[in-house]
Amino acid sequence: MSTRLIDLSHITKSYGDNTVLDDMNLYIRENEFLTLLGPSGCGKTTTLRIIGGFEKPDQGVVLFNGQDITNLPPNKRQLNTVFQKYALFPHMTIAENIAFGLKIRGKTKAYINDKIKYALKLVNLDGFENRMPDSLSGGQQQRVAIARAIVNEPKLLLLDEPLGALDLKLRQDMQYELIRLKNELGITFIYVTHDQEEALTMSDTIVVMNQGYIQQIGTPEKIYNEPENAFVADFIGDSNIIASTMIRDELVEILGARFACVDKGFGTDQPVDVVIRPEDVDLVKPGEGTLDGVVTHLIFKGVHYEMEVTANGFEWLVHSTDMFPVGTKVGIRVDPFDIQIMNKPSSEDEEAVALDA
Amino acid sequence: MHKGTNKKPAETPGIVYFNQTLMTAPYLVWALAFIIIPLLMIFYYGLTDKTGAFTLENVIAITTAQHSKALWLALLLSLISTALCLLLAYPLAMILAKRSVSQQSFIVLIFILPMWMNFLLRTLAWQTLLEKTGVINSVLTFLHLPTLNIINTPAAIILGMVYNFLPFMVLPLYNSLTKIDPNVVNAAYDLGANGTQTFLRVIFPLSIPGVISGITMVFVPALTTFVISNLLGGSKILLIGNVIEQEFTQASNWNLGSGLSIVLMIFIILNMVLTGIFDKNGEGTAL
């Protein structure tokens, strides 16, 4: 694909005894929408701040278009940030906020005015020039923050949980807005969030992080369908994670029953973790599946029913458009390609260890 | 003021913990008796003569050579010391605000704790330090540096003002600087501003409420002091505060003293109005 815009190599950062990032390696391609996803404290915001220039890594190098920018102050970097909670200048009008970066660069008045008009149109806020930030709603302030960043025509836009403070409906609208903006502007986005749905909706690439380590890098589909470890499987969506035994290639024993699968190379009679998404569990008549169980809970969720099926001592989470009342005996069947096999971590530490290349 | 009692307020209904009238009354009565009425007394005395007849003489008395000189000198010295306080305090407040660790105890150490040593004594101590053969000059002589002879000059009064009122400048500045969202500052850097540009365009404008509050807090006591000028200026330098004090305690001409106080209050009110314009929350940032 296209060239690498940002290259992080061997980045380590700690605050006192607390290591936030440990030997992190990551690259971001030009024109990519990359999301750093993880729970709070996983190091995603620190990564963003290192790219933005607000933190210096203890070790490691940040390359921008192949040039070392590790020690370059933020005002010399060709990128802009959309901050959490917007960080608009409270003493300036919307127009002055947007004009800030352009004035610093000494652009002409006419150019600046054109840019303000263009940017406000782009974020659907025409006519807001002379309003003050505190008279705007959260969603509007958010869009001003984006406008303020993009008028400088950065090659890279960093977004730090930009939708975190908005309510659900607005957040969903803004997700589409951001995708549209990205496509119109053709610049690279690095997006930080702890919201897995947001990450799956918008990203080209998702980087799942935990405790300062990258857990998995991949497309949304790959992250969702083929999580590489229990953390990723658990963090992204609902899942059934079951300790199992790999009998041999393409055959796994789950809760005493043997399921056909597609994975190879895990050896024979090896303990593994199996991930099965709730919507991949097919409920059939008793005896027709691989395992038999009883429905113990049933909740209507709108698009589907959520059920819990107890089978061989495990509570299976099942999403299905078919409804089986509580107490119904059912058979459980899983298609071979819906069974995701993962190596069992041999220790707590390894669970968090980087899996990046 | 007690329009809102008993009836539920129309906007933002707050909680009525106890009987509203009973709660407001003591302070209301107190404020009326000991804040409002006494201030009116100044106007009464200031605008009448000894017989109680109306006159503007006491106010106009400010134009006499002796009084106007005292007023101009007080204005000059207090403006200089306010400016010096601002210059000294701003970097200090910036340093303190930047350190993320709790600086509260440090501020207490520097500015609150000294208040437990009597302020007259602390000011007097500067005499000992500044005298011709005082501590500072001994040190300067020892280092073969020229000596400092400012005791009993306006310069010593300025030093006393800065010393006494510096805390009033630092605290509001510190408060307003810590209120600035660090990401707003980061945003300025992110948008290409360098350190100076960020300071001039973002940090300083956002600290203006603190600057104004600090200026008020320093300017008023400096303008009206009679103690500092008395202790460090010898008895020859008269500020407007000294004149008024003497009218009350020595000359017992309360009418003249009140009349001059009215003039002084014009400056104080100007100052309050200024603060009101910039500090819209009405909270003040002093505490």
Place this chain on the structure above:
Amino acid sequence: MIKQCAQKVYIGLIFIFMYAPIVTLMVLSFNNSRTRAKWGGFTGKWYAELFSNRSIMQALYNTLLIAVVSAVAATLIGTVATLSISAMRRRSRAVFMSVTNIPMLNAEIVTGISLMLLFITLRVKFGLGTILLSHITFNIPYVILSVMPRMKRLNPSVYEAALDLGASRVQAFFRVVFPDLLPGILSGFLMAFTMSLDDFIITHFTKGPGVDTLSTKIYTEVRKGIKPEMYALSTLIFVTVLILLILVNYTPKSKEKQSSGQNGGSL
């Protein structure tokens, strides 16, 4: 690094500026010479003589009495007044705050002479009583301004939750609202106490002849020369406060544990 160093030097210089007079006074309290212009050798005798100096002891007593009584009274009046603010309309609130701000923003000399004129007009006898009334007056705003932020931060639902759980209004207030306000009330009290203790100007105009606080006594002594016992007394007061501050600052953890344990037990 250089910047860090410069910052430390700057803080150090300000520190020296603020503390040079204090150190001077401490040194003078050990000076075996009646005048402050000469060093007459080291002595501790002023500390001994201090306690037998009737007039200084009387002034100290007056000062402390006024500080305690005026701080307590101001805390009561100020706290009650602040409580009523939550139910006020915006305009009443603005008036309330402006009145409160007058003694804060006004010059002390003006406050002093205004009270003096009031007492003269009402023919009140000048003495401890007039000083007390004046100190309460300028202390109330300090209490209000330190309780107010706590009051604003108060979550009204907490009070309502207490009512909902069966507490009476008085119980709900004293068990839920009051503990929340307490730190503000305490700091207001301390502020008032400190201000009263350090006040000279307003006391100067509202005291009667023959009644002296430490401040006014020092002021009358300026011409004649300050008695060295006064340096000794100020040093003692300062060191006491310093030690108290250190104790409070360095034992908060154990104290917190204790108090929370006690609370847990009593509930």
